[in-house]
Each structure stands twice: as C-alpha cells, then as structure tokens.
Amino acid sequence: MKRPGIVSSVILTAAALLVCLCSVRGNYCERQDPAARTPCKNDGTCEIITPTRRGDVFNEYICKCQPSFEGAHCQTNVNDCAKQPCKNGGVCRDLDGDYTCQCPSPYVGKQCQQRCVSLLGMEGGAIVESQISASSVHYGILGLQRWGPELARLNNHGLVNAWTSDAHDRNPWIEINMQKKMRLTGIITQGASRLGTAEYIKAFKVASSFDGNTFTSHRLDGQRRDKVFVGNTDNEGTKTNLFNPPIVAQYIRIIPVVCRRACTLRMELVGCELNVYSNTAGCSEPRGMKSRLISDEQLSASSSYSTWGIDTFTWHPQYARLDKQGKTNAWSPAHNNRSEWIQVDLQKTTRLTGIITQGAKDFGVVQFVSVFQVSYSNDGESWDTVKDENTGDDMLFQGNIDNNSHKKNLFEPPFYARYVRVVPWEWHERIALRMELLGCDD
Numbered sequence: 325m326k327r328p329g330i331v332s333s334v335i336l337t338a339a340a341l342l343v344c345l346c347s348v349r350g351n352y353c354e355r356q357d358p359a360a361r362t363p364c365k366n367d368g369t370c371e372i373i374t375p376t377r378r379g380d381v382f383n384e385y386i387c388k389c390q391p392s393f394e395g396a397h398c399q400t401n402v403n404d405c406a407k408q409p410c411k412n413g414g415v416c417r418d419l420d421g422d423y424t425c426q427c428p429s430p431y432v433g434k435q436c437q438q439r440c441v442s443l444l445g446m447e448g449g450a451i452v453e454s455q456i457s458a459s460s461v462h463y464g465i466l467g468l469q470r471w472g473p474e475l476a477r478l479n480n481h482g483l484v485n486a487w488t489s490d491a492h493d494r495n496p497w498i499e500i501n502m503q504k505k506m507r508l509t510g511i512i513t514q515g516a517s518r519l520g521t522a523e524y525i526k527a528f529k530v531a532s533s534f535d536g537n538t539f540t541s542h543r544l545d546g547q548r549r550d551k552v553f554v555g556n557t558d559n560e561g562t563k564t565n566l567f568n569p570p571i572v573a574q575y576i577r578i579i580p581v582v583c584r585r586a587c588t589l590r591m592e593l594v595g596c597e598l599n600v601y602s603n604t605a606g607c608s609e610p611r612g613m614k615s616r617l618i619s620d621e622q623l624s625a626s627s628s629y630s631t632w633g634i635d636t637f638t639w640h641p642q643y644a645r646l647d648k649q650g651k652t653n654a655w656s657p658a659h660n661n662r663s664e665w666i667q668v669d670l671q672k673t674t675r676l677t678g679i680i681t682q683g684a685k686d687f688g689v690v691q692f693v694s695v696f697q698v699s700y701s702n703d704g705e706s707w708d709t710v711k712d713e714n715t716g717d718d719m720l721f722q723g724n725i726d727n728n729s730h731k732k733n734l735f736e737p738p739f740y741a742r743y744v745r746v747v748p749w750e751w752h753e754r755i756a757l758r759m760e761l762l763g764c765d766d
C-alpha cells in the first residue's frame with residue numbers, strides 16, 4: 325500500500341473514529357439497523373447515552389441487561405444457586421433469572437422444604453374397600469377363604485389377612501384408586517402367612533394413571549427401563565421403598581414380578597395431598613420459557629418464517645421466549661393462517677393455570693397475535709382444545725394489542741397436560757409470538 329500523505333492520513337483517522345455504536349450503521353452512523361451486531365450479550369439492550377449519534381469518539385453506550393445477567397456487556401450469568409436455595413439435599417440448577425431444585429424423595433416443593441410422608445390409609449382405613457381392586461383373587465380351602473384385595477392392609481390380622489392373586493394369573497396386579505390426584509413418595513410392603521407358610525412378593529414394579537385406563541410404569545429419572553423394587557424376604561417384616569421422583573397420580577398399581585409361593589401382599593402408601601388451590605393463586609409459577617428451564621429441544625412449531633429467506637433471520641419456535649430481545653425475537657410461522665401452531669413439550673404431565681403472550685418487533689414493524697386458541701395433549705397425538713367454560717365452544721383467548729406488553733390469560737379450569745399448543749387465530753401484520761406458561765409441579 326502506498327504510504328499516505330499528510331492530508332489523506334488525517335482523513336483516514338477521522339474515518340476510523342466513525343465507529344458506530346449499538347445497532348447503528350452508515351457513514352455517519354445515521355441509520356438504525358436492528359440486524360447490525362450489538363455489543364450486548366444475552367439479549368441485553370444496547371443504548372447510546374450521549375445525545376449525539378454522529379459517532380465521534382466521545383460517544384458511549386450502555387448495555388441494559390436481562391434479569392440475572394450482569395457485566396458491562398451482560399456477559400455474566402448471575403448464579404441463582406449461589407445462595408443455596410435448595411434444602412434437604414436438593415440439587416440446584418441455575419436458570420436465567422431463576423433456579424430449580426431436584427429434590428430427593430420424600431422432599432418436595434420449590435425448595436425441597438416439604439416432607440411428603442403421610443400414611444395414606446391402607447392400614448388406617450381412610451382408603452375404603454371400594455377403592456382397592458385386583459386382577460384376580462385366590463380362593464383357599466375349597467373356595468371358602470377369599471384373599472381379596474381389600475385385605476391388603478399393612479399389619480392386617482386374622483387367618484385370612486392379605487391379598488393373594490390367583491395362581492394362574494400370569495399378569496397379576498393390585499390397584500388403589502385414591503379418588504383424586506395425590507403425590508406418592510413411597511410404599512411399605514409386607515407378606516403374610518398361609519397355612520403356616522410364608523408368602524410374599526420379592527420384587528415388584530409400580531405403574532400409575534390419571535384416568536384408570538392408561539398406566540405409565542415408574543422409572544428412575546433419565547432411565548428407559550421400568551424400575552424393579554426389592555420387596556419382602558419373609559411373611560412379617562416390612563420393606564419401605566421410596567419413589568424417586570415422586571409419583572403424581574390418581575391410580576396406582578403394584579405389579580408383582582417375583583413371588584415366593586404366591587403373590588401375597590399387605591401394604592401402605594406414603595405421600596401427601598397436592599396443594600389444593602381454590603383458584604390459580606399459588607399455582608402460577610412460570611414454567612420456564614423465559615428462564616430456559618424449558619430447553620430449546622422442548623419447543624417446536626408447524627413452520628418458521630425467514631426474513632428475506634435468510635436462515636440467520638429465521639423466527640424459530642425457540643425464540644418464543646417471553647421478553648426475548650435481539651434481531652429475531654419471537655416465533656413466526658411461514659404462513660399467516662390458522663393451520664400454524666407452536667408447541668411446548670413439558671416432558672411430564674403438568675398442571676397449567678395460565679399463559680402470558682407478547683408480540684414482537686421486526687425491523688420497526690409491530691406484529692402480534694391478537695386472538696389465539698390453546699390445545700393440549702398427554703401423548704402428543706390426540707389433542708383437546710381448551711373450551712369456554714360457559715358456552716362449551718373452543719375458547720378464543722384475547723391476545724396482544726402491541727409489540728411489547730404482556731397479556732395474561734388464565735385457564736379456567738386449569739388442566740393437566742404434557743404437551744401444549746398455541747394456535748394463532750387473529751393477528752396484526754403477521755403471526756409473531758413470545759410466551760410463558762404458568763402452572764405448578766404438583
């Protein structure tokens with residue numbers, strides 16, 4: 325390169341000083357360009373703090389950080405676990421602006437503060453005969469002794485004092501209907517003695533259900549095989565097993581796997597009531613769209629729109645996080661019609677009480693969803709649409725009216741689901757959505 329003369333050197337220096345701050349571009353930094361790189365990380369908002377936009381050396385900017393980020397460029401994620409919020413051996417996981425505790429059974433609650441260890445009433449009688457059923461029953465002594473499921477009560481006395489399945493039953497089970505959803509943290513099992521001989525269940529599985537029809541086998545977190553519990557070793561001793569994680573269900577089945585002489589059982593269930601909410605207050609915690617407890621993999625959509633067909637400006641469902649900032653800051657589908665949806669897989673059946681929605685800002689154009697429907701599913705295949713309580717029609721939720729404010733809608737009544745879909749029904753300019761789901765872990 326030719327060594328510049330004095331005059332051109334001055335010009336070069338002046339040009340080099342025109343460093344545009346935040347998302348401003350152009351020879352004189354005169355143009356707002358949301359697509360330009362900003363120095364602020366983690367969705368921080370870049371703001372110029374001197375009155376002039378000319379971009380001379382004295383110009384400065386600040387990054388306004390999202391909650392739980394700090395540093396000049398919002399580069400540091402504040403560790404929400406630093407204060408050790410999880411009690412009783414709970415393991416803390418840091419989220420954006422929040423934390424979550426993984427509690428060892430029998431502790432439950434946001435901070436593992438609650439011990440969930442009530443005896444639910446097999447021994448005490450609070451669980452009545454009609455709540456207990458079984459796949460089969462053994463009749464002893466010429467059919468005169470009935471070893472029925474209603475006898476399967478811990479420490480039951482008498483000559484006939486337990487449940488025994490029929491000897492020909494290849495898939496025996498005993499089922500308790502708790503008549504409402506409960507949280508179970510453990511089970512105590514015991515065998516019995518028949519004609520002076522010990523009979524008991526040496527190993528068993530546990531399955532649970534919300535409706536009494538579809539049962540899910542209990543597995544340890546992250547494992548693909550059914551958990552097999554170690555049961556009894558004699559006719560009188562008791563064995564306690566904890567459910568880790570706890571089981572939330574209305575129906576529970578004990579499924580004998582290995583029995584000594586016969587599948588004979590006395591038992592007690594350990595757990596606690598779910599929090600009983602007369603309304604949604606107390607069950608309206610963000611489920612983690614904003615905090616990222618809900619991971620990117622848990623979000624999907626019918627389609628995604630790309631600004632100018634460019635991949636880096638694709639409005640992915642992973643951007644539908646409440647208060648998301650940046651160039652592409654929401655989910656937007658390829659087409660603007662009522663076939664489009666965004667889906668959250670909560671990975672376990674969750675009680676949901678409400679939703680917060682928010683529009684988006686795209687290159688200066690305001691766009692938002694003004695009316696939407698919500699549908700939900702437990703298997704990701706068959707879907708129910710949230711209904712209007714009064715009319716029984718599909719509920720049309722009133723959504724947003726601008727590009728930024730939060731609109732909260734409650735689900736009345738709340739529902740349980742693993743999968744939730746938001747189906748935009750009416751919109752301004754184009755479908756663009758940021759959101760948060762509200763509910764609790766009960």
Ligand SMILES: *[C@@H]1O[C@H](CO)[C@@H](O)[C@H](O)[C@H]1NC(C)=O
Pocket residue numbers: 659660661662663
């Ligand atoms: C929405 O648009 C897509 C693509 O044009 C089309 O296949 C689909 O049938 C449309 N759905 C409705 C409800 O109009």
Ligand SMILES: *[C@@H]1O[C@H](CO)[C@@H](O)[C@H](O)[C@H]1NC(C)=O
Pocket residue numbers: 685688689690727728729
């Ligand atoms: C979008 O929302 C922001 C924040 O409320 C507001 O400052 C801005 O004016 C809005 N944009 C338009 C084009 O209305």
